[in-house]
Structures are given as C-alpha cells and as structure tokens.
Amino acid sequence: MFFLHNLERRxxxxxxxxxxxxxxxxxxKLVKDVEGTCAGDYYIIAIMDTFDVSEGRILPGSGLAEFTVGYRAVVWRxxxxxxxxxxxDTVNQHGFFAKAGPLSLFVSSHLMPDEIQWDPTAAPPQFTNNADWVIEPGTHVRAKIIGLRTEVGEMWAIGSINGDFLGYAHAPERTSFKNHCNADNARNYRCLQA
Incomplete structure (x- = not known):
C-alpha cells in the first residue's frame, strides 16, 4: 500500500x-541517496518535497557540513x-521468482492451482495448464502476498496465485497517441498531430 510519509535524514x-x-x-543529494531504496519495512518511491533544511553544522576533522533535512515521500509498504x-524473472520446478516493482517475490508450486503443472520439456521450461496459462520468464502474474521478510536494505515476499483473479495476468498494453494516429486510423478517425 502506498503512503505519504514525513521523514528526516542527515x-x-x-x-x-x-x-x-x-x-x-x-x-x-537527498533525492539521489534516498529515492528507490528500502528503509526497513517500506520502499521510498519518490520524494515529493523538502520542508525543513537545517543550517549546516561543520563536522570536526573532515570539514564536511551536515544538514538535517525533513522531507515528504511516497512510500510503498x-x-x-x-x-x-x-x-x-526465473522459473524452476519448485516455483518461480518474480519482481513486483522493487519487491522480490517467490511463488512455490504448492501455492499454485492444481491444474498448473511443471513442464520441463518446454523451451524455456515453464508452468502451464496446457490451455491458456503459460508462466515463463517475462510473464505478467497477479499474486497475493502471504508472507514478508525484511532485513536491512532488503525485503522478500512469499506469494500465492491460488485464488480468484490471481495467476496469469495479461500484459498491460502500451499505446501512445502517436501510435494510434497512423495512416489507417486517420481515415476512420480524426487524429490530431502530436
């Protein structure tokens, strides 16, 4: 879930x-150091703004100045x-690994529907139901998180695709206005110049 969070950093x-x-x-420097990092049990997605930058304090012995910065960030927990x-990402006989944004996710073969079977003879090896589901590297899936593990700077999850509306998900179409307004569509639709 996404939150707007007030944070502070030196x-x-x-x-x-x-x-x-x-x-x-x-x-x-704050944006470069913090955006896209894992801060324990959440990821810092984007810094919205800084609302408090303290006066610098010279660190003895190094000459560096230290600032305490208060900022608002969009975080995903x-x-x-x-x-x-x-x-x-990868598929093996025990399950598959996937990336949900910055989160690494593992789905065990025991947490898949019964009709999904491992097919080692396919190229590349995959999970399939011999109909319309094929789970191989690059496939879009929808999974439910059933467990989380966090360490300093990293987070992993265990997921399940055994449930209603879970599993194989069609890749979102990436269309742009320029691609839509080609010569064929221009005859049928009034397209504006981009």
Whole structure:
C-alpha cells in the first residue's frame, strides 16, 4: 500500500560545494541517496518535497557540513494479504521468482492451482495448464502476498496465485497517441498531430 510519509535524514556536503545554492545541492543529494531504496519495512518511491533544511553544522576533522533535512515521500509498504502485479524473472520446478516493482517475490508450486503443472520439456521450461496459462520468464502474474521478510536494505515476499483473479495476468498494453494516429486510423478517425 502506498503512503505519504514525513521523514528526516542527515545529509553531508563536501566543502567544495559551499556557496549560494547549498540548499539545492542538499536536496539533490537527498533525492539521489534516498529515492528507490528500502528503509526497513517500506520502499521510498519518490520524494515529493523538502520542508525543513537545517543550517549546516561543520563536522570536526573532515570539514564536511551536515544538514538535517525533513522531507515528504511516497512510500510503498507491502502487507500480508495485499495483491500485487509482478513480472516473472526465473522459473524452476519448485516455483518461480518474480519482481513486483522493487519487491522480490517467490511463488512455490504448492501455492499454485492444481491444474498448473511443471513442464520441463518446454523451451524455456515453464508452468502451464496446457490451455491458456503459460508462466515463463517475462510473464505478467497477479499474486497475493502471504508472507514478508525484511532485513536491512532488503525485503522478500512469499506469494500465492491460488485464488480468484490471481495467476496469469495479461500484459498491460502500451499505446501512445502517436501510435494510434497512423495512416489507417486517420481515415476512420480524426487524429490530431502530436
């Protein structure tokens, strides 16, 4: 689930950057250091804004300046029971690994519907129901998180595709206005120039 969270972090700045635009440099360094990282039990997706940058304090012995920065960030905290869309990375006879954004997810073969079977003779090896489901690297799946494990800077999840509306998910179509307004569609529709 996504949240807007107020956070605080200490940022150090080298003396060569001291000058008029120090606060901008501190904010830029904060964004570079923090966005996309795992902070224990949540991921920092994006920094919305900084609302408090303290005056710099010179650190003895190094000459670096330390600033305390208060900022608002969009964070994602996965919960048990949350349903996520993921892309399959690797597949083996025990299950498959997938990525749901920054979260690594494992779905065991025991947590799949009974009609889904391992097919080692296929190229590449895959899970399939011999009809319309094929789970191989690059497949989009919808899984329910049933367990989470966190460590410093990393998070893993165990998921299940055994349930209603879970499992194989069609890849979202990526269409753009320019692709839609080609010569064939221009005869049938009024397309604007992009």
């Amino acid at each position: 940022v150090t700045l080298h003396p060569s950057y001291f000058g008029r635009n120090m606060h901008e440099l501190v904010t830029t 996965p919960f048990k029971g949350e349903v996520v869309d993921a892309i399959v």
